[in-house]
Amino acid sequence: MPVTTSADLRPVDGELSLAQSAYLQLRERLVMLDIPPGAPLQEQGLATELGVGRTPLREAIKRLEVERFVETFPRRGTFATRVDPTALAEISEVRQALEPLAARRAARWVDASGRHLLDAVGADLERLHDHATPRDHMAMDVRVHQVVYSLARNSHLEASLTHYLFLAMRIWSVAVRRLDAVADHIAEHQHILTAVREGDEEEAARLMVDHMDNFETAIRRVL
16 A cells, blocks of 8 residues: 555644644645636635634635645636746755755754654655655655655744645645656655755755756656
């Protein structure tokens, strides 16, 4: 069985508010294109599916609108935003600046509990077999990056990178089935995890830069 699931796109931070739960579930559906680009968001149906009331759902939608996952038009309703592959360059520019910073800080501040977490993620990465689905690979990619962000110990950096990570994942959702060697791309994370675990700041940052470059190059080949 796959070692990751789409639930890995949603961090577990203890008990969530209804608005936060709705936000995380909706963001996952939008990122993975379960709600197709341009599709309307039907509040009544979504509230029932997500198990929340209208108020927390609307709070979640407002947050997603600020983050550019949905857009609202007067008298027409709210729709999933179109996926714009041309935005990849701008998204990548930000990530290429901030991802190595997060990797460097994670390596600097890693402690025993951090190494235990890295080992657990690395073990799951090793078990990600050839029959894993594109969704499994994307979930693992998200999980690795979010672990690095959390270990960087900078909440502002973590929030910014998480936002840009999911914008990038949405573009990846469009391209992933046409990509070659997705497993190789995911395997690159193992070296990043090792460098962070060993506290090698420069190597962790260098590997993250290479990983970002490879990601953008692979996406551009098929878009």
